[in-house]
Amino acid sequence: MSSTPTDRGDATLVIGAGPAGLATARALAARGLPYDHVERHEGVGGIWDIDAPGSPMYEAAHFISSRTLSGFPGFPMAEDLPDYPDHRQVLAYLRDFAAAYRLAEQVETGRSVSAVERDGDGYLVTLGGGEQRRYAAVVCCSGAQWTPRMPEVPAAFTGEVRHSKEYRDLDQLRGRRVLVIGGGNSACDIAVDAARAAERAVISMRRGYWFIPKHVFGVPSDVFAARGPHLPKRIEQAVFGFVLNKLYGRPERLGLPKPDHRVFETHPVLNSNLFLALQHGDVVPRPGIADMAGTTVTFTDGSTEDVDLVIAATGYRHTIPYAEGLFTGEEHPDLYLTAFSREHEGLFGIGFTETNSGAYGHFDGLAQLVAAHLADRRDDPAAYARFRSMVRHERPDLSGGIRFDDSPRHAGYVDADALTAFRREVMGRMSWRAEHGTPAPAPAAVPA
Known part of the structure; x- marks a missing residue:
């Protein structure tokens, strides 16, 4: 273990380069926020890379939401894809997305995280091999399908x-x-x-x-x-x-x-x-x-x-093993709007949203919310403090009027329409832009 951690100043660490991690990286980059990005596997794509060790993917797997409603805002899935793309097509889409926004070049692949600990007003992160770094904020995007039930x-x-x-x-x-x-x-x-x-x-x-x-x-x-x-x-x-x-x-x-x-x-x-x-x-x-x-x-x-x-085929426990002591909730992290730690300032989890619609739009919307909040920390301390108060004290009803099942799978479940509506309400309250700050690059920038 390194004797002196590297201090990354005001930078944010994004853990995981699957769909949630890529959405988060785009949102941070669009607002000019410094960040590091680590991924334990050798490429981006998260669970959709069937060749990544530990991936839960199988050959018959396809999207269960349609390509029409499943892409990231500003970067739709190609119209020549089938209605329900298979896992290889989804992986190719994610890698095209990463290339289009120049996100992949920022990712340190083959870098696992063994521990995230509170360290004063920031976080001490221990990487595989013992290297330690100190960050002002950490966004955990390592996914929910790694710990079998x-x-x-x-x-x-x-x-x-x-x-x-x-x-x-x-x-x-x-x-x-x-x-x-x-x-x-x-x-x-x-x-x-x-x-x-x-x-x-x-x-x-x-x-x-x-x-x-x-x-x-x-x-x-x-x-x-x-x-x-x-x-x-x-x-x-x-x-x-x-x-x-x-x-x-x-x-x-x-x-x-x-x-x-x-x-x-x-x-x-x-x-x-x-x-x-x-x-x-x-x-x-x-x-x-x-x-x-x-x-x-x-x-x-x-x-x-x-x-x-x-x-x-009995599902997964939504655990974050490298930061277990920081996230409360036995079966599902208890997060404001499914993304913000109520207890620990500067700690976020994106990709743990369980909802009844395609996930990528929600990942992106939450990533924009996190990026806007971190931009306020830099530019508008009063707005930052105001939002932190909301995170600590508000418990919005995100059921949309649906009485979700009381099984462990549904412990943190939310209705897609209710989540979207409340997220937009929060954006309005804070006078934040709801969309990412930079347009998609010209088609020529996207590899064939």
């Missing part, structure tokens, strides 16, 4: 158990008797893969979910929703639930549990292929698990399956 598996079970984080492609399933646990987007994708390659494919859901098709009347679901009339949430829930049942049929008709909540009250599951696999008998639906012994899994309805591979 694993179910308890009885010791008597002799089959192989993996988290979905370890799943990559069909070759891991060939000839296996596969049980997928979970009802989210990854669980559905992996179950469909198992239908193609495994000897037997089973999916276990202990509760019911609403499944949203990727297209409604020929257009992406989120585009269809954005074009429609904006109704009170309870009416939207009732209408959309009715439409889903008409389009898909009730989930219980295919052997899935009946949803125990209204539509929109859990993270959206966009999948058009699982229902086909169930209808064709290629995936066998089972309820929750009662017991596991040998290679036999017994379900709560008394049925059994003989399996040799269990893939738990």
Whole structure:
């Protein structure tokens, strides 16, 4: 460990060069704020780089929001991309974004962070290898999909158990008797893969979910929703639930549990292929698990399956291991507007927003808010102090009238419209510009 930390003065450290980190870097650069940017992998892109060690990406992964509504403001996704780009296309988009705004050249790749600690009115950061630096502010953009949440598996079970984080492609399933646990987007994708390659494919859901098709009347679901009339949430829930049942049929008709909540009250599951696999008998639906012994899994309805591979698509804990002592909240960091530490001035987390729409616009909006706040620290101390008071004392209702599920996944969940509306209200209160300060470069600056 270095004996004397390098003092970076008023600079901000951005940790992670995935979508949230890149949005943050653009926002800081646009306001002329000094920053360093570190990334533990060898390139930018975060979880979308399937070749990065520890990435939870798998070959069948695609965006669950459409390209139309998923790009960063000022840098839309190309129109020749499919409605739902795959992970390689998303990675290419992120790297084009980084190149277009000259963000990649600022990133120190292969630099992990082992600790972030409070140090007077700033932060002492220890990098991999022991180097220490002192920063005035730190923005944690290392993502929410790195710490798997694993179910308890009885010791008597002799089959192989993996988290979905370890799943990559069909070759891991060939000839296996596969049980997928979970009802989210990854669980559905992996179950469909198992239908193609495994000897037997089973999916276990202990509760019911609403499944949203990727297209409604020929257009992406989120585009269809954005074009429609904006109704009170309870009416939207009732209408959309009715439409889903008409389009898909009730989930219980295919052997899935009946949803125990209204539509929109859990993270959206966009999948058009699982229902086909169930209808064709290629995936066998089972309820929750009662017991596991040998290679036999017994379900709560008394049925059994003989399996040799269990893939738990049971989500992630939203942890920030290198700064654990600084972020409160057991399952999800407790942050003002999902980005500002209430307790520690100059500490932020972007990329931990769980919401019911595409994430990149929210990452960008929050990054602009953070950059504006840090610019006030430099230029307008009174406005800076005023906003810090808001961060400490305000607890806005960001539910948008939706009663979100009380599961760990939804501990920090917010409604996209409510988050956007309140963020803009804050921008107005503080007289901040809501958009980034520099236009996109000319197309010639973007590599082909």
